[in-house]
Amino acid sequence: xxxxxxxxxxxxxxxxxxxxxxAVETTTxxxxxxxxxxxxxxxxxxxxxxxxxxxxxxxxxxxxxxFTNKAAKEMRERVRLLSxxxxxxxxxxxxxxxxxQILREWITLLGFGRDFSIYDQIDKMSLLKxxxxxxxxxxxxxxxxxxxxxxxxxxxxxxxxxxxxxxxRPVADVYREHLRAYNAVDFDDLIVLPLELFERHSxxxxxxxxxxxxxxxxxxxxxxxxxxxxxxxxARKHRNLCxxxxxxxxxxxxxxxxxxxxxxxxxxxxxxxxxxxEQNYRSAHDILRAAxxxxxxxxxxxxxxxxxxxxxxxxxxxxxxxxxxxxxxxIARTVRAIxxxxxxxxxxxxxxxxxxxxxxxxxxxxxxENIAYRVSGGTSFFQRKEIKDIIAYLKLIANPDxxxxxxxxxxxxxxxxxxxxxxxxxxxxxxxxxxxYSTIQALIHAEDGRVSFKTRERLEEFVxxxxxxxxxxxxxxxxxxxxxxxxxxxxxxxxxxxxxxxNERPARLKFRSVMRFVDMMSAWENDPDVVAPTLFDxxxxxxxxxxxxxxxxxxRRSVHLMTIHAAKGLEFDVVFLAGVEDGLxxxxxxxxxxESNIEEERRLFYVAITRAKRKLLLSACRTRRVMxxxxxxxxxxxxxxxxxxxxxxxxxxxxxxQRDAGSFFDQIRARLGLGRSDCRKRSPTPCVYRxxxxxxxxxxxxxxxxxxxxxxxxxxxxxx
DNA sequence: GGCGTGTTACTTTTT
DNA sequence: GTAACACGCC
Numbered sequence: 001x002x003x004x005x006x007x008x009x010x011x012x013x014x015x016x017x018x019x020x021x022x023a024v025e026t027t028t029x030x031x032x033x034x035x036x037x038x039x040x041x042x043x044x045x046x047x048x049x050x051x052x053x054x055x056x057x058x059x060x061x062x063x064x065x066x067f068t069n070k071a072a073k074e075m076r077e078r079v080r081l082l083s084x085x086x087x088x089x090x091x092x093x094x095x096x097x098x099x100x101q102i103l104r105e106w107i108t109l110l111g112f113g114r115d116f117s118i119y120d121q122i123d124k125m126s127l128l129k130x131x132x133x134x135x136x137x138x139x140x141x142x143x144x145x146x147x148x149x150x151x152x153x154x155x156x157x158x159x160x161x162x163x164x165x166x167x168x169r170p171v172a173d174v175y176r177e178h179l180r181a182y183n184a185v186d187f188d189d190l191i192v193l194p195l196e197l198f199e200r201h202s203x204x205x206x207x208x209x210x211x212x213x214x215x216x217x218x219x220x221x222x223x224x225x226x227x228x229x230x231x232x233x234x235a236r237k238h239r240n241l242c243x244x245x246x247x248x249x250x251x252x253x254x255x256x257x258x259x260x261x262x263x264x265x266x267x268x269x270x271x272x273x274x275x276x277x278e279q280n281y282r283s284a285h286d287i288l289r290a291a292x293x294x295x296x297x298x299x300x301x302x303x304x305x306x307x308x309x310x311x312x313x314x315x316x317x318x319x320x321x322x323x324x325x326x327x328x329x330x331i332a333r334t335v336r337a338i339x340x341x342x343x344x345x346x347x348x349x350x351x352x353x354x355x356x357x358x359x360x361x362x363x364x365x366x367x368x369e370n371i372a373y374r375v376s377g378g379t380s381f382f383q384r385k386e387i388k389d390i391i392a393y394l395k396l397i398a399n400p401d402x403x404x405x406x407x408x409x410x411x412x413x414x415x416x417x418x419x420x421x422x423x424x425x426x427x428x429x430x431x432x433x434x435x436x437y438s439t440i441q442a443l444i445h446a447e448d449g450r451v452s453f454k455t456r457e458r459l460e461e462f463v464x465x466x467x468x469x470x471x472x473x474x475x476x477x478x479x480x481x482x483x484x485x486x487x488x489x490x491x492x493x494x495x496x497x498x499x500x501x502x503n504e505r506p507a508r509l510k511f512r513s514v515m516r517f518v519d520m521m522s523a524w525e526n527d528p529d530v531v532a533p534t535l536f537d538x539x540x541x542x543x544x545x546x547x548x549x550x551x552x553x554x555x556r557r558s559v560h561l562m563t564i565h566a567a568k569g570l571e572f573d574v575v576f577l578a579g580v581e582d583g584l585x586x587x588x589x590x591x592x593x594x595e596s597n598i599e600e601e602r603r604l605f606y607v608a609i610t611r612a613k614r615k616l617l618l619s620a621c622r623t624r625r626v627m628x629x630x631x632x633x634x635x636x637x638x639x640x641x642x643x644x645x646x647x648x649x650x651x652x653x654x655x656x657x658q659r660d661a662g663s664f665f666d667q668i669r670a671r672l673g674l675g676r677s678d679c680r681k682r683s684p685t686p687c688v689y690r691x692x693x694x695x696x697x698x699x700x701x702x703x704x705x706x707x708x709x710x711x712x713x714x715x716x717x718x719x720x
Numbered sequence: 721g722g723c724g725t726g727t728t729a730c731t732t733t734t735t
Numbered sequence: 736g737t738a739a740c741a742c743g744c745c
Contacts, residue, residue, distance in 0.1 A: 068734085069735085094735065096735045099735095120735090190735080191735095252733080252734080252735095254732080254733065254734095354732075354733075355731075355733075356731075356733085357731055357732090411722095414722085417722090418721060418722045419722080454721095455721095543735090544735060563732085563733065564733080565733045565734070566733090566734085587732055587733080588732095589732055590732070604733080626731090627729085627730075
């Protein structure tokens with residue numbers, strides 16, 4: 001980040017349009033900003049914060065809440081650029097990390113310990129699995145996934161127990177008890193337990209209201225009702241609550257986001273001001289027209305129409321590759337062509353997909369074309385098995401009551417504590433009403449006929465490793481150094497190597513990621529912004545952050561590859577949307593659940609389109625490999641909602657494709673002694689599409705070099 | 721009683 | 736590509 005002088009106060013609102021300026025200048029009282037895609041929303045929010053600071057409001061009294069860590073980080077940086085660095089910066093966090101802060105301070109009032117564990121999806125599922133076995137016994141026909149969803153929905157007040165979901169109720173009851181016993185909370189608790197504190201201990205809310213005089217919420221359309229209740233409670237007294245949102249970009253209803261929040265806000269803050277931002281500063285005219293016409297098919301929405309002054313020709317192209325490999329290759333080669341000849345920087349490209357599984361083939365093709373890329377979201381680094389194991393050790397060290405973490409690592413690496421021993425420990429700990437860890441400790445010292453000498457020795461070995469570190473990690477700082485020693489003591493390297501007996505490559509890779517994890521910890525604790533680097537804070541951070549954000553600094557100049565959900569709030573000069581197919585967009589699963597989900601799926605498509613500034617390339621495969629089988633696919637019905645005249649069908653001309661397209665993989669295959677790629681041996685799939693302008697590959701690539709996108713209007717030239 | 725091996729099905733989106 | 740399960744071996 002380049003260092004810049006703080007802007008003087010009066011230039012803060014200089015380049016804003018009338019409505020934006022009004023939004024920035026309305027610093028007190030409740031305010032609703034309806035901000036369409038690309039309408040300069042982030043700019044308005046950050047300038048509004050800067051304005052508050054310039055008016056003399058102390059940074060720490062402004063609470064800004066966003067939905068994702070990425071958005072929080074970006075906002076922090078932009079506020080920093082606009083404000084006086086010597087003054088306190090406002091805390092900008094996600095709802096969930098705000099929840100962690102509240103709980104860290106007051107959770108003991110609810111009978112939890114301060115060093116509670118935070119369970120992610122994987123921890124939660126393994127706990128539920130354990131409980132289902134315990135409670136339902138032989139009845140293993142229950143769908144744990146929908147069980148988890150029901151528990152979450154009930155907990156956050158989205159539904160109630162009824163005849164239909166009642167079979168999950170016993171599981172839910174035990175689940176709650178277990179979390180409490182393990183001194184653990186799940187993601188829902190990070191929102192729900194603060195609310196419980198508000199209700200039962202008024203001093204908590206009093207303190208928060210005193211602390212935060214100004215509250216801002218970004219992506220308001222994606223907040224759940226429980227989240228809204230937190231915000232409302234904190235802001236009720238001072239009434240300086242500003243919410244910013246766009247109902248057309250609501251794509252998280254499956255996670256509890258509710259359009260009711262808007263109605264609640266209107267009810268709770270009747271004196272609010274409302275400002276609509278409808279001028280789009282991002283996308284070229286055709287892209288915006290396409291987006292508008294797609295979203296107009298939704299019946300359930302607030303009427304608005306985005307407009308722009310930015311003109312450019314031939315912004316939208318559609319391509320129908322034979323399969324996902326051709327699609328991936330098309331994307332990689334087009335990136336190469338535009339970046340090389342059009343002089344567009346790689347980080348100006350966004351490749352978006354509906355599901356994480358579509359990322360892999362594209363990644364491969366980018367690798368093949370030697371294009372630097374970064375993946376956001378997807379299977380998180382912290383979800384990898386080898387990393388989860390290390391984290392489980394740390395969690396157990398921080399919180400010995402954490403049975404889920406203990407069960408994960410008690411026999412990893414193998415130390416002869418198998419199913420029978422674990423079963424015995426379970427029974428004993430239930431009897432003694434204490435955690436597994438305490439039970440193990442007690443067993444080592446006491447005489448108990450149920451435990452053989454050998455088993456006792458093995459348990460002693462386990463505790464012998466953990467115990468010294470419990471004392472050490474109690475003290476903050478030098479955490480990475482301690483972790484390094486723990487990894488040595490556990491002989492993680494030997495363990496990983498023994499897991500891959502035949503080839504050492506994956507073993508090396510895995511151990512490298514373990515080492516990278518240690519480096520991340522070290523980088524985190526040495527960050528001057530981190531005041532007290534405790535083990536708890538580190539664990540809380542990695543529980544809530546998908547990916548280490550510091551990492552991104554190093555690979556700045558690379559293509560972004562991610563799901564549409566992860567792309568919300570971002571913008572790119574060139575956007576590829578892969579897999580624009582029926583069943584993917586809209587996703588078959590979503591419609592299966594409820595036909596009316598089609599509107600959210602359409603919003604998702606809308607969000608994807610509106611990420612593009614100058615060029616949008618859509619592709620729909622004619623066949624796609626789904627799990628084991630190759631399926632014939634149809635194009636997304638949403639494609640028909642874009643006016644014909646805006647779309648140019650991209651048809652590669654055969655000779656070029658035949659010769660070049662497969663070459664990289666075929667060469668690899670040839671080198672490995674394999675046959676030619678079988679992805680060309682496919683059945684001819686009819687892909688009947690209304691006739692649209694057809695352009696050849698050669699002309700397509702040539703155009704990028706000569707006209708640089710054919711931009712004719714007021715769009716600035718691409719930076720070289 | 722633990723562990724290695726071979727089999728299965730699973731992949732919507734995320735804090 | 737992987738995680739969970741069943742089976743038979745040590």
